[in-house]
Amino acid sequence: MTSGITCRDLSVSFTLGNKKKRTVLDKITAVFQAGKMSIITGPVGTGKTTLLNTLAGLTRPTSGEVMVNDQAISRWTGPHRDRWRRQAGIVFQHDHLVHDLTVLENVMLPLIPLGHTLSACRSQSMDALERVGLLNHAGNPVTSLSGGERKKTAMARAIVNQPDFIFADEPTSHLDAESSRQMMDLLYHHACRNAVVIVAAHGLTLDTLPGPPLCYRLEHGVLNLLIS
Amino acid sequence: MFSTLQIWAFRDLLRRPYESLLLGITLTLTIAIVGTLLLFPRAVQDTLNTLLKASPSIVLRRFDAAGFCPLPVPASVRVAQTVVGVVSVRPRIWGLVNGPDGLLTMVGVQKEGMPEGLASQLTRLPERGEVIIGFGVVAGQSAGTLQLEGVIRQNYQVIDRLPEKTSLFTHDLVLMNPEDARQLISLPKGYASDLAIDVFHEGEQDAILSDLAAAFSWPVRCVTRRQSQGISASRLNRARTLVAITVIPAVLALCLLVAVNTRKSMGRQSDLGIMKATGWTTGDIIRFQMYRELFVCLPSAVVGICLSFVLVYGPGASWVADFFFGWKTIPPSFYLETTGAATVVLEVAALMLVPVIASAFLPALKGATSDVHDMIKGAGRR
Numbered sequence: 001m002t003s004g005i006t007c008r009d010l011s012v013s014f015t016l017g018n019k020k021k022r023t024v025l026d027k028i029t030a031v032f033q034a035g036k037m038s039i040i041t042g043p044v045g046t047g048k049t050t051l052l053n054t055l056a057g058l059t060r061p062t063s064g065e066v067m068v069n070d071q072a073i074s075r076w077t078g079p080h081r082d083r084w085r086r087q088a089g090i091v092f093q094h095d096h097l098v099h100d101l102t103v104l105e106n107v108m109l110p111l112i113p114l115g116h117t118l119s120a121c122r123s124q125s126m127d128a129l130e131r132v133g134l135l136n137h138a139g140n141p142v143t144s145l146s147g148g149e150r151k152k153t154a155m156a157r158a159i160v161n162q163p164d165f166i167f168a169d170e171p172t173s174h175l176d177a178e179s180s181r182q183m184m185d186l187l188y189h190h191a192c193r194n195a196v197v198i199v200a201a202h203g204l205t206l207d208t209l210p211g212p213p214l215c216y217r218l219e220h221g222v223l224n225l226l227i228s
Numbered sequence: 229m230f231s232t233l234q235i236w237a238f239r240d241l242l243r244r245p246y247e248s249l250l251l252g253i254t255l256t257l258t259i260a261i262v263g264t265l266l267l268f269p270r271a272v273q274d275t276l277n278t279l280l281k282a283s284p285s286i287v288l289r290r291f292d293a294a295g296f297c298p299l300p301v302p303a304s305v306r307v308a309q310t311v312v313g314v315v316s317v318r319p320r321i322w323g324l325v326n327g328p329d330g331l332l333t334m335v336g337v338q339k340e341g342m343p344e345g346l347a348s349q350l351t352r353l354p355e356r357g358e359v360i361i362g363f364g365v366v367a368g369q370s371a372g373t374l375q376l377e378g379v380i381r382q383n384y385q386v387i388d389r390l391p392e393k394t395s396l397f398t399h400d401l402v403l404m405n406p407e408d409a410r411q412l413i414s415l416p417k418g419y420a421s422d423l424a425i426d427v428f429h430e431g432e433q434d435a436i437l438s439d440l441a442a443a444f445s446w447p448v449r450c451v452t453r454r455q456s457q458g459i460s461a462s463r464l465n466r467a468r469t470l471v472a473i474t475v476i477p478a479v480l481a482l483c484l485l486v487a488v489n490t491r492k493s494m495g496r497q498s499d500l501g502i503m504k505a506t507g508w509t510t511g512d513i514i515r516f517q518m519y520r521e522l523f524v525c526l527p528s529a530v531v532g533i534c535l536s537f538v539l540v541y542g543p544g545a546s547w548v549a550d551f552f553f554g555w556k557t558i559p560p561s562f563y564l565e566t567t568g569a570a571t572v573v574l575e576v577a578a579l580m581l582v583p584v585i586a587s588a589f590l591p592a593l594k595g596a597t598s599d600v601h602d603m604i605k606g607a608g609r610r
Contacts, residue, residue, distance in 0.1 A: 058505060059601040078597070079509055086507035096604055098499050100243050109503065113512040118232050157506065 003069060004033040005055055005165065005196050010064035011221075012050050024050045026221035027064065032198050033214065034164075037191040040200045041226075042218035048200035049093050049169050051218065055198060056090055056167045057081040068165075086114065089158030091168040093200075095150040097142045097157075104129065104138040107156045114161070128156040131186060133179075147174035155183055159190060166190055166197045184209055233512065237519035252524045254485060255580070259532025260539070262478045263576045265471045267540045267569070269464055274568045276464075280457055284318070284424035285433050287451045288440060298419035299446075305423070307443050313427050313436045319420030321406050323413035326377040327365060334376065334402045336409030351388055356405050359384040363392055364399030376402065378412035482580060490587035493517065500595045501603025510592055517588040525584050532580075533573055 007030055013023040024047035032038045032055070040048050053059045055066055057073055066074040073084055089110070097106045107128055111121040129135050132152040137145065142153060151174050158166055168187060172180035188211050191197040199213075215226040230238075241248045288308065290299040301319045308317040321336035337353060354360055359374055366374065366386075373383045390398045410417065425440070427433055433452040441448055500513055508516075595603055 053601050056505075057600075058604070059599050079511070082504055082507070082509040082600075085505065088507070090505055092505075092604070096498075096502050096505070098502055100499070105239075109508075110506040112232055112236050113508050116232065118235055121232065161507075 004031055005198070006031045006067040007055065008065045008067065010051075010054065010066065011062050012047070012054055012059075013062045023221050025054070025061070025223075028221075028223045030216065030223055030225075032196055034196045035191060035194045036214050037188055037197045037199060037209070037211070038214045038216065039209075040198065040216045040218055040223070041202060044202055046218045047221060048202070048218055051223070052090075052167045052169050052198060052200050056088055056165070057085060058090075086110070086161070087163055088165040088167065089161070089163035091151070091154045091158045091166075091171050093169040093173075095154040097150060097153060099141075099143055101142065102138070103134060103140050103142055103145065103153050106142055106153055107160050109157060110161050125156070125160055128160040129153075131159070132156045133182065148176070148179060151175055152179070152183070155186065159186060162193070163190075164195050166195055168197070168199045170201055171199060172201065233516055234519050237516050238523055240516075240520050241523055248524055251485075251489070252528050254481075255525060255528035255584070256532045256535070258478055258481050258485070259529055259576055259580050260535035262475060262482075262579060263533050263536025263572065264539045265475050265478065266575055267536050267572045269468050269471055270568045270572055271540050272464055273461070276461075277457065280453055283453055283456065285427040285430070285453050286425040286437070286440070288423040288425055289421070289449050289451075290444075290446055291449055292447065296421075296449075298415055298421060299423065299448075301418055301420045304420070304444070307445075308423055308425055308440065311436055311439045311443050313429075313432045313439075314425055315428050316426045318424040320422050320424050321409045321413075321415060322421045323378065323409070323415070325402070325412055327400075327402070328375060329366065332365060332376065332400050332402050334378070334404060334409055334412060336406035337403045338406050350390075354387060354403060354405050354408075356408055357385055358387045358405065359408075360388040360390060360403040361386055362390045362398040362401040365402060374402070376412060379414040380412060382408075382412065384408070479579070482583065486583045486587045489521075489584060490590055493588055493591040494594070497591060497595065497598075497603050498605070500591060501598075501600050501605075504595065504600045505604060510595060513592040513595065514589060517592055518585060521585050521588040525581050529577060529581055533576055536576075537569070 007028055010025055010028040011023065012025040013021050016022055028051070040051065042048055050059070054061050054074070057066070057076075061074050064074075065072045068084075073081060076084070098109065101109070104122070104125055107125040108121045111124060116124070126135065126138060129138055132155050134149060134152050134156065137149060137153075142150060145153065151171065155168070155171060158168065166187060171183050171187065175183060187197050187199060188209065191211075217224050217226050288304075289296050290304075291297060299319075305317045305319060308314055323334055324331050325334045326332070339353060350360060359376075361374060372386060374386050375381065375383050384402075384404065390401060390403070404412075409415070413421075415421065427436060430453075433454060437450050437452070440450055500508075503513060504510075
């Protein structure tokens, strides 16, 4: 059981080509509670993806900390963070599927190192595919999918092992209104299971949300709480 | 029986079946070539050593101004036995005679003094008018009679062939009755071609040479077993030089294979990044890559090494002997020595398998030190 993700004075800056520093996240302090869906909005290029990547342990902050259950996971070494990500499901902005694999195999990917039998991995993945409505595409190569179907595959991969943390970057891009609602329902369902669900989206309309979210706005490197 | 990760690694191979098959075949053939090149000189060396162990410690010959000449048996044996360290002395009758395909070494044999190993493998010793021949004496013919020409020309009945295992030394050998041998090379009764002397201890071979030479009242020349081994070893140099030359393209091919494999694995950094993002640890990825490489490398190594053993030790591999020594006759059969063969297997494994498997480790190790996000970024560019 997790209480949430806390970030304290979280800063991320990049060195640009002309040796100048660009600060993307500037001393952000926030608590993303378990059992609630947190939505981060903001204009394009304000650092929503960077924030999600930092929270998910995919990249290290320049300063500050990301805390989970009172442990500073941002200070952990790579192997520890890799292991921690077994509790996390990530939907990337650019779906990042393995092109050599089929839809089913992509969804099975997080389950393979967990030591389950192949048939258990398969049935769990089929279940996830059914929930996103892609069961009949299971055996297809991902290269044959449309943008929306790829997004749904990425969503199925993120939820397949019932994670405690879900980081979804633009989960409704390339999707029609009905599919968007379906994806948000899925994320809300996981939030109700006491998972920490953080969604980054720049064009999300709140009426697609099934329940009340925590809404943040990220602008000029600063995160402000809009609705609680 | 197999873990999910192992099955996943095998499935990964099957995703590119032709590429995996090609890699397996290339690896098998390269291992077979390198294995054969490493195994052949060792097989010759081992066989020489095994056969030389059965040879006398010292061979003593008399010579005069014209060259080697026969020595009187009773007097020579008596003198040799007076030298401290000598255990036994055997007079031998032998010489070079013309056979149907060229010069042959003819040896007169009798029951006493014959090497035990050889005697036990012959059905019987040749009587007058009979011979036992080596495998290369009449190549490709089912010999019934053999015409030999020394001082006289005569036909002999072939009653047996010498064991194939000894053919490295005996392929041009003709064993015959001592009386026939004397007649053929015109050796007077009571004389021998040389003396085979055995000493009490291996280390005494060199030590008693001066005593032996001094004991005889006529000039003699002695060759020890160790010197014979040295002569044989120098003959092997040709094979070793050829190995060094022919191994180069094989090693270059291996380097290319490793480079291609490494680049292929490095090109999958983005996939490895995605795997890490979905909860795979560096250890999982290393195990996955290792299983995938082993599924190809291990069968290739086993088949390749077996192939090289068949080529060197198996029948019908005449091209190896022909290539290295120019033996046009039936190829010699080699002794398989476990220690030597094991060394070659380890050499081949180290030479072939370690770099290929290491090439699978590199991308995973590189990924261990990289940010997962940086690894994945490559996928977006695809």
